[in-house]
Structure formats: structure tokens, C-alpha cells
Amino acid sequence: MTAVLEIEHLTKEFQRGDVATVALRDFSLTIEQGTFVTVLGRSGCGKSTMLNLLSGLSKPTNGRVLHRGSPHTGPTPGIGYLTQSDTLMPWRTVQRNVEMPMEIAGRPKPERQAAAAELIATVGLADFADSYPRELSGGMRRRASLARMLANGAETILMDEPFGALDAQLRSELQRELLRLWTATGHTIVFVTHDVEEALLLGDRVVVLGPLGAILLDQEIDLPRPRDPDETKIHPRFVELHATLVRALKEGARR
Amino acid sequence: MSGQAETRAAPVQVSASGPVKEARRRSWWGKHGRTTTVWSLRVAALLAFLVLWQLAGNVVANPMFVSSPVAVWEQLWAWVTDGTLSTHTWITIQEVALGYVIGVLTGALAGFALASVRLIYDVFEPFMMALYSIPKVALAPLFIVWFGIGIDMKVILAAVSVFFLVFLNTAAGVRDVDRGLIDAVRLMGGSTRDIALKVVLPASMSGLMTGLKVSIPYALIGAVIGELVASNRGLGYLINDAAAQFNTAGVFAAVVVLTALAMVLNAVVGAIASRANRWKPLDA
Numbered sequence: 063m064t065a066v067l068e069i070e071h072l073t074k075e076f077q078r079g080d081v082a083t084v085a086l087r088d089f090s091l092t093i094e095q096g097t098f099v100t101v102l103g104r105s106g107c108g109k110s111t112m113l114n115l116l117s118g119l120s121k122p123t124n125g126r127v128l129h130r131g132s133p134h135t136g137p138t139p140g141i142g143y144l145t146q147s148d149t150l151m152p153w154r155t156v157q158r159n160v161e162m163p164m165e166i167a168g169r170p171k172p173e174r175q176a177a178a179a180e181l182i183a184t185v186g187l188a189d190f191a192d193s194y195p196r197e198l199s200g201g202m203r204r205r206a207s208l209a210r211m212l213a214n215g216a217e218t219i220l221m222d223e224p225f226g227a228l229d230a231q232l233r234s235e236l237q238r239e240l241l242r243l244w245t246a247t248g249h250t251i252v253f254v255t256h257d258v259e260e261a262l263l264l265g266d267r268v269v270v271l272g273p274l275g276a277i278l279l280d281q282e283i284d285l286p287r288p289r290d291p292d293e294t295k296i297h298p299r300f301v302e303l304h305a306t307l308v309r310a311l312k313e314g315a316r317r
Numbered sequence: 318m319s320g321q322a323e324t325r326a327a328p329v330q331v332s333a334s335g336p337v338k339e340a341r342r343r344s345w346w347g348k349h350g351r352t353t354t355v356w357s358l359r360v361a362a363l364l365a366f367l368v369l370w371q372l373a374g375n376v377v378a379n380p381m382f383v384s385s386p387v388a389v390w391e392q393l394w395a396w397v398t399d400g401t402l403s404t405h406t407w408i409t410i411q412e413v414a415l416g417y418v419i420g421v422l423t424g425a426l427a428g429f430a431l432a433s434v435r436l437i438y439d440v441f442e443p444f445m446m447a448l449y450s451i452p453k454v455a456l457a458p459l460f461i462v463w464f465g466i467g468i469d470m471k472v473i474l475a476a477v478s479v480f481f482l483v484f485l486n487t488a489a490g491v492r493d494v495d496r497g498l499i500d501a502v503r504l505m506g507g508s509t510r511d512i513a514l515k516v517v518l519p520a521s522m523s524g525l526m527t528g529l530k531v532s533i534p535y536a537l538i539g540a541v542i543g544e545l546v547a548s549n550r551g552l553g554y555l556i557n558d559a560a561a562q563f564n565t566a567g568v569f570a571a572v573v574v575l576t577a578l579a580m581v582l583n584a585v586v587g588a589i590a591s592r593a594n595r596w597k598p599l600d601a
Contacts, residue, residue: 119503137506149495149498149500153522162505163505166505189337189338214505
């Protein structure tokens with residue numbers, strides 16, 4: 063297996079006046095090609111900071127990120143990033159939003175229109191292709207964002223608590239859909255969540271983060287695939303792993 | 318891109334939950350009822366005002382001061398028939414339109430360009446605010462020295478008034494652009510040019526539209542002040558001339574024409590704004 067992302071001794075500080083807020087300190091992690099890695103941690107443990115650095119949106123104070131062997135300097139279309147907040151362009155319809163990454167990549171109009179329509183159907187928004195983001199519910203906007211990110215054609219995907227604000231049914235539907243997409247495409251996915259069950263259901267590997275991005279536990283998840291969200295939750299191994307992860311999180315809080 | 322093709326190979330539909338769109342035919346009254354009510358009430362209010370105005374002439378000591386709708390109408394008609402109105406109105410229209418367009422174009426361009434570069438904006442912002450604070454009327458004598466008393470001076474006075482309002486609103490719009498949207502385009506591999514054209518430009522549109530709307534009266538003020546200060550043509554001159562002859566009906570008649578002009582401009586800008594703001598929420 064080859065490493066897609068290598069994170070080496072990453073530190074990120076935010077300077078304000080004479081005080082620096084340290085969000086991440088000496089963080090190292092390697093993500094293998096084609097794996098689904100979930101990063102589990104409580105709010106404020108530097109998960110989002112880490113993803114911002116991985117995506118290239120922000121620059122580390124110290125350390126570096128290697129993307130396919132070369133240090134990476136800024137955002138690239140090779141890495142897709144589904145941020146926590148919605149960043150659909152409010153003046154574009156869903157259709158035109160999903161077309162946008164392909165527009166920037168310079169793909170011809172008929173081709174990107176067809177591709178976007180298909181992606182929109184995949185996330186179940188076919189009837190709302192002509193709606194503007196403000197006319198959609200939060201969950202629908204999330205699905206539109208997902209479609210837009212997939213339109214990027216990136217093979218490495220970063221997701222920051224993408225399903226956090228959705229209702230339980232929709233969340234498990236989208237989880238199932240995400241797993242299906244991942245199995246079909248062999249993408250590499252780094253999925254950040256604060257939900258222990260979600261981390262277990264999705265990941266090949268769960269990395270539990272403590273304060274300042276300290277790695278508390280790096281656990282292989284040997285649950286059989288394909289994993290059905292409803293059945294996997296009652297698997298004895300799932301229950302066992304669940305307890306391990308929760309213990310690790312609690313220990314992190316005590317430190 | 319190969320991953321892309323595979324992604325689309327097996328689309329599975331996620332069940333659509335949430336609102337659904339259905340066809341609903343509405344009756345004529347359902348579609349236009351509110352508009353009809355609003356317009357009827359507007360006409361009624363206007364008529365009531367005109368009647369009260371007409372009656373006021375019988376109450377006040379000297380009817381000359383308040384004039385009356387009938388007298389204003391007669392004056393207007395006299396000016397229309399002898400061609401006075403069209404000559405002077407045309408002059409003012411030219412001044413207002415040219416001044417407005419020049420002010421809007423330069424203001425929007427300057428606002429977009431300056432606000433896009435943080436350093437430049439930080440350097441020039443206090444100067445712009447200082448210049449904005451100058452009452453433009455105070456510049457009229459200077460403009461007469463520079464450009465004479467012809468139409469140029471009024472156009473420039475109008476343009477300067479419009480420029481600052483459009484500039485400030487556009488700049489505010491550019492600076493208010495959601496950081497997340499810019500990051501989203503960077504993540505798509507977009508260049509600085511993509512960010513400027515696909516994010517900053519559309520996002521600053523609402524600021525620009527506000528600028529367009531609030532600056533309409535200032536275009537009129539600029540042109541009319543210019544005419545009042547020094548001119549022998551235009552509606553401002555007509556007002557001055559009528560007032561000098563104690564012809565209040567004449568003053569009111571010229572003001573009515575100015576009002577009509579402002580409303581036409583408002584309607585044009587409103588149409589542009591609603592086209593640009595289609596994406597805004599339905600009931601805002």
C-alpha cells in the first residue's frame with residue numbers, strides 16, 4: 063500500500079496580539095491509498111484544523127504535509143474537502159453549483175451538465191436541480207455539497223462532520239451511500255466525526271484524537287464489510303470496539 | 318478523472334426526504350389580488366392628496382404660495398405645448414443619465430478593484446471617506462471654474478455624487494464576501510481570476526445594487542444643483558426662473574417632472590436589481 067497523505071510533525075498556531083493559540087502540536091499520521099480513515103475526537107481537539115491543513119487551505123506553522131510524495135503548497139483538485147459549513151454559491155442553482163468544479167476544470171458545457179445532473183440524481187435532489195440553496199432544507203444543502211464535492215473528481219476526500227446536522231434516518235442513508243461510493247471507486251477518505259458509532263461504522267481505521275491533536279489510539283476496525291449500519295451496530299465486535307474507543311476518549315479528557 | 322467515471326457507473330438513489338414541488342394553479346385574484354389592492358390604494362392616496370391640495374388653496378391666506386393641482390397642470394400643459402418642457406427636461410435627462418452612468422461605472426470599478434486588494438483598500442479608505450464627506454454642492458463653484466457653466470459641469474457634479482455612494486457600497490459588498498465561498502473555489506483548484514469572477518463579483522452584486530438605488534436621488538441633486546447655481550437651461554433653471562417670477566405653479570410643475578424622472582430611473586434600476594437578485598429568498 064502506498065501512502066497518499068503523510069503528515070509530518072504538524073503544528074498550527076493562531077497568533078493574535080501577543081498570544082498564540084495552539085490548535086495542533088507535533089501531529090504525525092500516514093494515510094494509505096484507498097483506506098477509509100475516521101478521525102474521532104471531541105470538539106476543539108484540532109480536527110478541523112487538521113483537515114484545513116490537509117486540504118492545503120491553511121499553512122502549518124511547523125511541519126509539512128506530503129500528498130503523493132510531494133509537499134503540498136495549496137489546495138489542489140486532487141483533494142476534495144467537504145467542510146462543516148455549507149459553501150454552496152447562493153446565487154447559483156443546485157445544478158450550476160454542482161457544475162462549478164467542472165467549469166473551473168474547463169470541461170465542455172454539455173458534458174458537465176450531464177455529469178452534474180447524474181450526481182444530483184445520485185444524492186436524491188433531481189427535483190431540486192433548479193432550486194437555489196436558500197430554498198432547500200439543511201439536509202438537502204448537505205447533499206448538494208456532497209454532489210459538488212464528488213464533481214471535483216478528487217481521489218482523496220476529506221470530510222468534516224458532514225452528517226452532523228442531519229436527522230438519524232437521513233444520516234444512515236447517506237452513510238450507506240458514502241460506503242457504496244467508496245467501495246465502487248476505491249477513493250481514500252479521511253472522515254472527521256465526534257460520533258463514536260459513525261466512526262466505527264465507516265472506518266477501516268479509527269484515529270482517536272485528544273487535546274492539541276495528540277493521538278490517543280490508532281485502531282484497525284476489523285468489522286466485516288459490507289457494513290449495514292443497522293446490523294453492524296449489534297455485532298459483538300462492534301460493541302467491544304465501541305467500549306475501547308469510549309475508554310480512549312475518556313482517558314484523553316482526563317489528561 | 319477515472320474515479321469520476323466509476324462514481325457515475327452505479328447511481329443509487331437516496332430517498333428524497335424534505336419538501337416536494339407540486340403544480341398548483343392559482344386563480345387570477347390569487348395571483349394578482351394583492352398587487353391590485355396595493356395599486357388601488359396607492360391611486361386613492363394620491364387622489365386624496367390632490368383633492369386636499371386643491372382645497373388648501375381656499376383656506377390659506379394667499380393661494381399663490383401653495384398653488385393648486387389645477388394650476389400646476391395648466392402650467393405643465395402650457396409648457397408642453399410651447400415646447401419649453403421638452404427642451405429643459407431633455408437637458409436635465411442628459412445630465413442625470415450621463416452623470417449617473419459615469420458615476421456608477423467608475424464607482425463600481427474602483428470599488429471592485431480597490432476592495433479586492435487588502436493593502437490598497439487599507440491605504441485609501443480614509444481618503445475616500447474624507448472625500449465622501451465633502452458636501453458636493455461646495456464643489457459646484459470649483460467645477461464652474463474648471464468646466465464652465467455648460468452641461469459638463471452638471472454631469473460631473475452628478476457623477477461625483479454618485480461615484481462615492483456606488484464605490485462605498487460596492488467595496489463593502491466585496492469585503493463582505495464569505496471566506497468559506499472563496500475557500501470552496503480554491504479547493505476546486507480555482508485561480509485568483511476564478512475567485513474574482515465566480516465569487517467576489519456575484520457576491521458584491523447586492524452591494525452594488527444598493528449603491529445603484531441609493532445614488533439615484535444624488536444624480537438628480539447633482540444635476541439640479543448645478544443648474545440652480547449657474548445655467549440657462551434645464552429643469553433646475555426652470556425652477557429658478559419660475560420662482561424669480563413668483564410663479565409657484567411653475568416651481569411645482571418642474572418638481573413634478575423631476576419626480577417623474579426619478580421614478581423612471583428607480584423603475585429601471587429596480588428591474589436590473591430584481592434580475593440580479595433572483596437567488597435571494599422568495600419573501601425578502
